[in-house]
Amino acid sequence: MPVKRLLSRLSGKPDPNGFSVRFWGTRGSVACGGASYARYGGNTSCLEVTACGRTIIFDAGTGLRPLGDALDARGPHPLDVDMFLTHTHFDHICGIPFFAPFYRAENKFRIWSGHLSAPWKTRDAVSTLMTAPIFPVDPAIFRAQIDWRDFAGGETITTVPGVTLKTHKLNHPNGATGFRIECSGKSISYITDLEHVAGAWPDPSLTEFIRGTDIFIYDASYTDTEYPDKAGYGHSTWRAGLELAAAAQVKLYVLFHHDPAHDDRAMDLIVREARDAGKLNKIKVIAAREGQTLTP
Numbered sequence: 001m002p003v004k005r006l007l008s009r010l011s012g013k014p015d016p017n018g019f020s021v022r023f024w025g026t027r028g029s030v031a032c033g034g035a036s037y038a039r040y041g042g043n044t045s046c047l048e049v050t051a052c053g054r055t056i057i058f059d060a061g062t063g064l065r066p067l068g069d070a071l072d073a074r075g076p077h078p079l080d081v082d083m084f085l086t087h088t089h090f091d092h093i094c095g096i097p098f099f100a101p102f103y104r105a106e107n108k109f110r111i112w113s114g115h116l117s118a119p120w121k122t123r124d125a126v127s128t129l130m131t132a133p134i135f136p137v138d139p140a141i142f143r144a145q146i147d148w149r150d151f152a153g154g155e156t157i158t159t160v161p162g163v164t165l166k167t168h169k170l171n172h173p174n175g176a177t178g179f180r181i182e183c184s185g186k187s188i189s190y191i192t193d194l195e196h197v198a199g200a201w202p203d204p205s206l207t208e209f210i211r212g213t214d215i216f217i218y219d220a221s222y223t224d225t226e227y228p229d230k231a232g233y234g235h236s237t238w239r240a241g242l243e244l245a246a247a248a249q250v251k252l253y254v255l256f257h258h259d260p261a262h263d264d265r266a267m268d269l270i271v272r273e274a275r276d277a278g279k280l281n282k283i284k285v286i287a288a289r290e291g292q293t294l295t296p
Contacts, residue, residue, distance in 0.1 A: 019295065019296055021048070021215060022048040023289060023290055023291065024046040025046035026041045026257070028192075029044070040287060040289050042290070044092065045061040046067055048067055054160050056084065058179065060095045064095030082159070085112065086178070087193055088129075092193070102144045114153040115170075116175065163183050164181075165179060171234075172234040189210040190217045191219065192217065192256055193235065195235055195236055208248075215250075216251075217256045217288065218245070218253065220236065220237060220258075221235035223270065251296075253283050254285075
């Protein structure tokens with residue numbers, strides 16, 4: 001595959017008939033503002049995937065708000081969109097109340113998650129977020145038709161025409177789900193909020209799940225130096241991601257879920273070190289940047 005097809009396209013409307021991923025939020029844990037976060041972005045997790053003519057949203061962090069504004073401005077209308085949540089921790093759902101398309105009656109959404117255990121359901125988690133005294137209004141304020149859907153991690157979801165969406169349980173406090181999106185013979189894997197298990201890594205099941213992926217997006221929150229103090233938080237390192245990428249022979253490894261302590265200057269150093277290590281394994285490495293579009 002030509003390298004130029006793997007490089008980022010930083011602006012413009014996604015090709016409605018193509019297959020791409022656009023990053024609207026790349027940060028983990030908490031949003032960050034200011035000039036020192038301008039290059040890699042300060043919004044929390046949110047991806048827009050265009051696949052086989054459909055828009056699919058992954059995660060609903062603060063990046064969901066600007067995505068909603070873009071969808072309103074871009075069209076077509078009305079919207080009919082699937083939104084998949086890796087999990088329902090605050091930084092991955094806090095954009096939901098501020099997503100403008102939810103306030104338009106003509107729109108339809110299906111919101112999915114596959115990590116919750118009974119009696120919890122996806123709607124319950126979002127309703128808890130939007131509950132007094134934490135939030136002034138509840139989800140009843142939304143005018144769009146919203147279908148809340150729960151599934152079990154490990155299922156394959158085929159409700160989006162032309163798209164196969166495979167899922168995998170991830171090691172994260174309260175659970176999380178990884179996704180592999182397949183369309184027109186290409187693939188994008190989104191594996192975030194995962195803590196690797198020392199001594200049992202790369203995980204064989206996860207390796208097979210992402211094997212041969214064209215674009216592999218991974219929770220690279222920490223450096224090797226930082227990780228010992230963060231063990232148990234539910235996140236991983238760029239080096240663990242590289243080991244997984246090499247074992248699975250992915251085409252492009254994308255660092256994601258950047259720690260809020262890593263401003264642009266720190267990220268530049270991390271990317272440089274990760275790229276150098278990637279060359280030894282013949283793996284191309286980049287870091288996700290807000291506004292960036294990647295095409296398999």
